[in-house]
Amino acid sequence: MNVVVVGCGRVGARLANTLDQSGHSVSIVDLQPSAFRRLSQDFSGQTVIGTGIDEDVLKAAGIEEADAFIAVTNGDNTNIMAAQIAQVVFNVPHVTARIYDPVREDTYRRMGINTICPTTTIASLIMSTIFST
Amino acid sequence: MYLIVVGGGKVGYYLTKTLVNEGYEVLLIEKNQSKVDTYTERFGAIVMNGDGAEAATLAAAGAGRADVVVAVTGDDEDNLVICQMAKQRFHVKxxxxxxxxxxxxxxxRKLGIDVTVNHTNVILSLIEQQIPDRHFVHLLALKHAELEVVEASVSPDSPIAGQAVNDIRFPPETNIIALLRHGELIIPSGQTRVEAGDDVIAVTRLRSEAALRQLIVNE
Amino acid sequence: MPYRRILVPITGSPDDVRTLELAGTLADKKVAEVILVYVVEVKQSLPLDASLPQDVSQGEAALQRAEQYSRQKAEHRLQKVTSELLQARSAGAAIVDEAIQRDIDLIVVGGRIRTHLGKTTLGETVPYILKNAPCEVILTRLAEDV
Structure with a gap:
């Protein structure tokens, strides 16, 4: 699969490393060149410096041939906009955006975007560890 | 009419000020508390501290009764989300x-924002209008319908100079709205003759623009 | 120095008695006019002219109590007492506007120190009045158990 990851933080870098190791073709986008040091030494994918909400940057990352698109920058709004570009402009089949704000997450899920909300997910995981023991 | 302006940079500040002076009910939402304090000094209780992309802020601001939400922060992703949240959750018209x-x-526009304003394009079109030797100027783009309004001066060797509007073979989906002759406005009928030196104001489909330019300016 | 036109913001709480007493002591008994003002604050989510019957009747009741108190029960009874109910976005601004319009020479206001998110504050209304009033302002910081 061709995968474009926007945001090379802990989650983005981990996803990119894992996908790369399991043989997928990965390209990862981040505004800060220094962010790419989180990638493993033998990362064989492509790194692109730029913002994930610029169509030209996304094209350089190969979004036109992408099968999956993941937006995991630390900004909710950047992830939302990047995901909508991937979905509406480039028709990427699988688009996922991380959205910390539960209300925003709910809104965009209803609008048909595949979203993940760490806030509610982690809170309920913690609750279940407390009450399962 | 109630308007919510989000983003207290220079644009948001002057927009709010102008709208207040025009007598509208306005609320300015700004993230930075110290800016909020400064603006409250000047405007009174029409400045609110908060993140306009958050539903709780929009609710407290009364987005549910707002006629217009204007997002003018310096970040496009924020402006997009502010407008979409206003539309989706508060049904702002x-x-x-x-x-x-x-x-x-x-x-x-594809993502449902009603109107977009871009400084770069506004300045560009102003420059185009001001440069005297430009024979073909974009006045207004109605991108929703891929239409645009253009102004062009009829060159002496243009095939339409001296012709009646009815006899001119315009490119498809093109219409003359007005003629400017020696500074006077003429609303043309089919019999009106176009003269060399006239400024033609026309509405045209984007794809017919090149043909129209060729016809009038004969470059 | 006796004051002739005094504005007293009314909140409907028992604190009103303290400010009314203080205004009474400061007023020129023969000629002083005291204007009691209650402000119904309208949240931004509602239009300014929203109909708020419950808040309005609460305000009217508070004004009536205050007026009666200063005419009949107060130590320094007052004769010329007027009351005014205003509907506004912010009480501070409404009180200051009223003071300007009615050419007030003193505002007597009560306040309490509260702690919010680790910061002590007098709220929003009192500091606004202190800062923007066109006339003298006397603030009585109320004791805990009044």
Missing amino acids: RTIARVNNPKNEELF
Whole structure:
């Protein structure tokens, strides 16, 4: 699969490393060149410096041939906009955006975007560890 | 009419000030508390501290009764989300977004924003209108319908000079709205003759623009 | 120095008695006019002219109590007492506007120190009045158990 990851933080870098190791073709986008040091030494994918909400940057990352698109920058709004570009402009089949704000997450899920909300997910995981023991 | 302006940069500040002076009910939402304090000094209780992309802020601001939400922060992604949240959760009838990157104008419209304003394009078209030797000027783009309004001066060797409007073979989906002759406005009928030196104001489909330019300016 | 036109913001709480007493002591008994003002604050989510019957009747009741108190029960009874109910976005601004319009020479206002998110504050209304009033302002910081 061709995968474009926007945001090379802990989650983005981990996803990119894992996908790369399991043989997928990965390209990862981040505004800060220094962010790419989180990638493993033998990362064989492509790194692109730029913002994930610029169509030209996304094209350089190969979004036109992408099968999956993941937006995991630390900004909710950047992830939302990047995901909508991937979905509406480039028709990427699988688009996922991380959205910390539960209300925003709910809104965009209803609008048909595949979203993940760490806030509610982690809170309920913690609750279940407390009450399962 | 109640308007919510999000983003207290220079644009948001002067927009709010102007709207207040025009007598509208306005609320300015700004993230930075110290800016909020300064603006409250000047405007009174029409400045609110908060993140306009958050539903709780929009609810407290009364987005549910707002006629217009205008997002003018310096970040396109924020402006997009502010307008979409206003539309989706509060059913605001009209949303206006400032677009900093001109490439985002079309995207925003596709994503449901009613009106976009882009400084770069506004300044560009002003420059085009001011340069005397430009024979063909874009006045207004109605991108929703891929229509635009253009102004062009009829060159002496243009095939339409001396012809009646009815006899001119315009490109498809093109219409003359007005003629400017020696500074006077003429609303043309089919019999009106176009003269060399007239400024023609026409509405045209984007794809017919080149043919129209050729016809009038004969470059 | 006796004051002739005094504005007293009314909140409907028991604190009103303290400010009314203080206004009474400061007023020129023969000629002083005291204007009691209650402000119904309208949240931004509602239009300014929203109909708020419950808040309005609460305000009217508070004004009536205050007026009666200063005419009949107060140590320094007052004869010329007027009351005014205003509907506004912010009480501070409404009180200051009223003071300007009615050419007030003193505002007597009560306040309490509260702690919010680790910061002590007098709220929003009192500091606004202190800062923007066109006339003298006397603030009585109320004791805990009044």
